[in-house]
Amino acid sequence: MPATITIASGATWEEVAADRQRHRDISLASFKPSLLNLPASSIPADATAIPRSILTAQDVEITEKNVEDLVLMLASGRWSAKTVVQAFMRRAALAQQLTNCVTELLPEQALKRAAELDDHLAATRKPIGPLHGVPISVKEHIGMKGLDLNAGFVGWVGRVAEEDAHILQILWAAGAVFYVRTTQPQTLMHLETSNNLYGTTVNPYNTTLTAGGSSGGEGAIITLRGSILGIGGGSIRSPAANNGVFGFKPTALRLPVGGWSATMTGADHIVPTIGPLSTSLEGVLLFVRTILHARPWLKEPSLVPIPWKDEVQLGEEGKGIKLRIGVIWDDEVVRPHPPVVAALSQVVEKLRGSNEVEVMDWQCYKHDLAWDIIAKLYFCDGGAEEKAAIDASGEPLRPLSKWILEENPHVQEHTISTLWQAHRERDAYRASYAAVWNERGVDVILCPVGPGVAPKLDTSRYWGYTAQWNLLNYPAVVFPTGIKVGRDTPGVGTEDLDAHEYPADYKPMSSADAYNYGLWKEHGVKGYAGAPVSLQLVGRMYEDEKLLRALDILLDAAGLAKTC
Template identity: 45%
Template sequence: MKASNKMWKQIAQEAQALRDETLAKVGVTIEIPAQLSRNVTDIPDRVLSASSARITSLAPQEIITLASERKISAQQIVQAFLERAIAAQNLTNCLTEILPERAISQAIELDARLLGNSAPLGPLHGLPVSIKSHIGIANRPLSSGYCAPFHSRQRPDTDALVVQILTRAGAIVHARTTEPQSMMQLECTSNLYGVTTNPYSNILMSSGGSSGGEAALIALRGSVLGVGSDVGGSIRVPAAACGIYGLKPTAFRVPTTGWSSTPPGADPIVTVLGPMSVSLEGLEMFMRVVAAAEPWRIEPALIPLPWRAVDIVLSREKPLRLGIIWHDEVVKPHPPIMRALKEFVNKVSNVPHVEVVDFPPYKHDEAWAIASSLYFTDGGEADLAVMAESGEPLLPLTEWIIKDNPGVKLLDRGELEYWLEEREEFRMEYSQHWNETGVFNRASGNWEGTVDAIICPVAPGVATQHNTAKYWTYTAVWNLLDYPALAFPVGKVDKAVDVKENRKRFMSDLDKENWKLCGRTDFPTPRYVLLNTISTDFQSC
């Protein structure tokens, strides 16, 4: 029987059985307590050996240094992270599989290299790295969150280019992580693997999406550096939900050859790959290694631009100017987000040579109209056809983004050209809007004193209840503009402080709907609050 004719439930059972088979190959049993609190982030340290807990608590650079100096073997490091990944899977359902045979084999090679008095393989020597599952791994299945492709598509013969680069730099790929049906959810749920949950609120809240498996795994330190993807917030929203760091680079900076995603040419809003990590240093490490490999020599669409470390000297002649978007004039953020912004402003306002100003948003409602019209230019026909192959049902957020979204329809050539023109016009207008935060110097012909970066919310609220994340614009606007954006943690929800106000007036119907979610979630503790940093510095990101 052809795989495409198998019913989706059977395919899902096979996918989960394959995952369980890979977990069993690690050869250990991780016992999870029967009774769990909402916050399960402390469980791995309690159920792992002291050695494994210590190794997996280290920062990425510490792991590399210890492995390179033969103070801890790569085999010990890999074993520790494999065990912790199993614990994370048992707590949040964040894995599609782990790769113990591959990872241990590579670790043995790295250790043997050092025993032979050779130098470390590369700048990531001995560092375990996790990969979102639609990024190809040799001889492993690709599905993009759908059931039918899990078996019907040929498995790749080689790793995706970005995985090859990381491996050549000494990284060890040890885990693959969950993604949602259609990849177009700010949640992480599929018929293949079920729901990935948030480690800070157990089963009640979402880990975010679409890179929700990466976020949950990294939050539980089953990995300290991973690769996600982002077309509307899919790196930044899960990073926000799980309290880690996530970077959406500009398009054509990180290679995508070898992934399962948008067909070449069908990219009116480009999906990008980017790093997720426990630290800011982890993100920079990833970008530096990828750029140093000069992937544009293999993938010609990439920008041939080396990584440039930007040294922000606070004693420079001109102050670092930060613009704050308090809200997007469509949906007001919930109390913990507003508090986080205020605390951030209070702290950086006291830093010498830093200037903080309000940054007025520019037509973010129009941005969503354009973006949502360009996400599915075929009206969602290709996605619906893939789901029909196995008979799998549309999950709530897939149905919402494809069928309930007024922007999604089959575009003829004229309509597509119209929305592409709208995209370019919006980009020009936003650039002018940004420039006007400064002063135009007629003598030089340049804008001076413009905002260097924007700080704004990642989303209207913190981690959402399942199937409620429907407001994308706080992140999607930067995809439309193709600006690099970084999500970073600033604190946790405090129920005693973050009290919901009794609002009577709303900026829009969407604002009113999102404010109701604030009451529904009631801020279970603790959930992370993250902010976006947005810059137009294409050279560095």
């Protein structure tokens, strides 16, 4: 039902936010049997063990399957779609209480859809499609017919999607069930998830840390297995990394974005992307294959018509090398915190001992310049549309909105000539980076996802490790290493972190590095305890399938799990 308490109806921003929270809570309570509310005082900093202690054995069994296993159970009829989606709705409701990751539960729609799928399977003995009965969580700014589409702005509450977003239409035809919508930040331009409608989404492993952004709701709900496959947009990699799940940012214009809501739609200076987060690599692969097999470019002609490719070329022909990996230890702007360096060292050491890959260090090419270029292309109207969306309700700027819009020295209102010049700089940088890659001849680049693990709330101020690849429009995939800060993980202990500590006489490389260094000195291992350490693999433009195949090989070579 569309919101009736809106700025247009004369409500204050606080009244609109309170109504949206009531709506969320009613949607959660409408699912029966609903879970008892957990008192905030009973939630530990690490909330990941709570679902198993509360849910039934069957609910735990269902929700702890990965997508590839759940598909088989549903297609065979061993579990009904209704039973499965009920289990995930219960766990999603619990995830909301633990991390504040949900904007709306959809029990009526989900149960109706599940019944249709069960009836079809009973009548035909065939699943509807490759995702028959699979519950998929959806970030709120991806339009769902008849539902609110506010994109994290109080002033946009009351906008309603006229139809499902294109990507949802494809997933629906493949048999998916949509049952929950998840949180996003004000402006959709944070590496955290914080807005004035619902507040802050926190990290399940350490609730003093962020779940990332802008798809932090997806990252948190998937970590707690209130979902095992979800749709994010924008920086999919930040929430995937912060929460220790798999996340894939494709090359822009490969997966459909029609029907989502955001400011600056129509701008093509830096084209945004949409992609999956999942508890398994196979979940990511199934999602992407399903979308591309539907040939979305026929409906959304701005997409590049590249079908899914099963066969890809790795390494150099005739040299017997299956995979060549370049390694970025730091981007020469900000040195990552010790847990990230330690995990990267562990993975690279294992790769060097494998016959499947060749590893070489990657000397970064002007990554500081890359930020200068992309930062002035993010808001080509000087942030006017973002500020107007915020000012429409009188809601205050969140801390990271203020940082990126008002404290970012690169924000400018472009003229036609300055915009053309910025495009020339972008294209020249892309050409220069391509030349460097051609010279070095690697297949993929292995690197950090950020300057540390999941940051403390309101401190995510360095985007270079993800924005770099946005500027170049390179696909990138995030994977968990299995290492958590301050945990006794085989192969990594306190001595490993000590070996990668900052030198006593460390001199920061930049002001951004000084800020990041200060965070580590202030909080250290105890402050980030429990946070998972993830890494990022990057490929060249339109080599998405090659990148995902490379990750599969890397995980085998490093002895890492393909599930989390």
